[in-house]
Amino acid sequence: MNILFDLRRLHGFQSFRDGQQESLRSILDKRDTLSILPTSTGKSLIYFMAANYYRKMYPSKFVVICSPLISLMKDQVSSTPIYLKSTLLGSGQLDKDVENKVWKNYYDIVYISPERLSSMVCPNMNEFISLLVVDEAHCVSQDGSTYRPSYLNIGQIRREFLPNVPILALTATATTKTQRDIISLLKLNQPKIVHVGMDRPNLHYIFNHRDIKNPIAQIMSYQPKMGQTIIYCTTRKECESVASQLTKNGWVSKYYHAGLCIPDREDILKSFLMSEFTCIVATISFGLGVNIPNVRLVINIGISRSISAFLQETGRAGRDGKNSQCVLLYNKNDLCRYMRIVDTKHERNALIRMDTLVRTPGCRRKNILSCFQPKHTSTYAPSDKCHGCDVCDGNFVDLSKMIPPQKDISTSDHVPDLHKRLLLNAIIQTGNYHGILFPIDYVRGSNQKNMQIYIKKYKHDPCSVHGKGKRFSKQYWKNVHMHMVEQSHELSVKYTKTGNRVYSVKL
Secondary structure (H helix, E strand, O other): OOHHHHHHHHHOOOOOOOOHHHHHHHHHOOOOEEEEOOOOOOHHHHHHHHHHHHHHHOOOOEEEEEOOOHHHHHHHHHOOOOOOOEEEEOOOOOOOOHHHHHHOOOOOEEEEOHHHHHHHOOOOHHHOEEEEEEOOHHHHOOOOOOOOHHHHHHHHHHHHHOOOOOEEEEEOOOOHHHHHHHHHHOOOOOOEEEEOOOOOOOEEEEEEEOOOOOHHHHHHOOOOOOOEEEEEOOOHHHHHHHHHHHHHOOOOEEEEOOOOOHHHHHHHHHHHHOOOOOEEEEOOOOOOOOOOOOEEEEEEEOOOOOHHHHHHHHOOOOOOOOOEEEEEEEOOOHHHHHHOOOOOHHHHHHHHHHHHHHHOOOOHHHHHHHOOOOHHHOOOOOOOOOOOEOOOOOOOOOOOOOOOOOOOOOOOOOOOHHHHHHHHHHHHHOOOOEOOHHHHHHHOOOOOHHHHHHHHHOOOOOOOOOOOOOOOOHHHHHHHHHHHHHHOOOEEEEEOOOOOEEEEEOO
16 A cells, blocks of 8 residues: 555645654554654544555454543544534543444544543444554543543453454653553553654743732733734633733733633633634633644743643644744742642642742753653763753743742641541541542631531541541642552542542441
């Protein structure tokens, strides 16, 4: 088969980009493949062409693509080449008969979320599927930026029901540990690893001190002459506030976060795609599904939750290959501030590494790349200037001396047994199935409405722990909880369909 001829005939491109041809040949040889290709390098073209070849080889089979977001899958379905038929199998599908069409081999490509994949499982599943593609494969790892427990089921399904079906795992960012996790947890069999490097020379990195007194003026100072802007915030409240203030100052903006209903989010995304407004202020819920070529500016207000997350977020910029800016506005209190949000030791360590990266002297680009690829493979010599960051341009703020305060960063090695028992009882007395903040509020004496049922239930019970821990801060109780998760076996964690963690005491 002449895949270069087909590339020109079907897609109009004269040549493949780095990593595309090598990945395609590997999966056409029916070999498990892990492809780590930077954002905007055309990962979808690989499985489009593979689906075309597999349809010719196995006319009674179709390709399944596991993808993390409905918005992303809808975008992928709409961008499928005309020589292929594709569909989305999930809650975003309006056609009630689509599942019957899938099993009757009507489609060449079927998009499905990892949570929904288990609904496709059947004893003869192997006879229907020619290739399994796992998009955003870094989600399988806690070292990834958007850890999704449902991704763990993919490896089990592959081993039990699709033993002879090759897997193509795709991601834009993967540390050495993440690569190991992907191979192990997806049960890849001696995979071909295609890694072309993660450098995107058209992105210009700027790390600056955040102006607390006049943050809006600082943000607006980066306004590009053309193109669109994405601003990432940590909380929903911050998103709404920043968007409102920017609009008042003449920079028309809208906010986007998971607290909005799905139709509202879809309307905002559609308007942004059509350039009806130029700036969107969002939490990390806005990211993987965004495929907008002319984003010229991405601003992170505060550090990202991990270095992988930072690359995913800044990866929204310059997808058309044109020069774009990636700005991170840093404050030394960021680390302590975000430590209050995360739950596990892994997340805490990822935050610390991100904070350290921002404060590390030297070229921003080299420092970022060194986190993902061995230094001897870097295209930049130690003395080289990348000409794509504020340090190499000589116009930078030295953040290396901005050491974050140490309070609340580390968890004490010793937690009194009395405090452990108080928190365990608080978890039990609030239903034994909540995220950790709810029982912490309970033990600290909160009287919020949705807690009244539990307060009344134990009101006259001498064992009630409501308010027994009010003299300690919320962060202290989060540290107690973190210690218990890491050191004891009394707590179990489960995940809701949306990926949220809930904790239960093993009774």
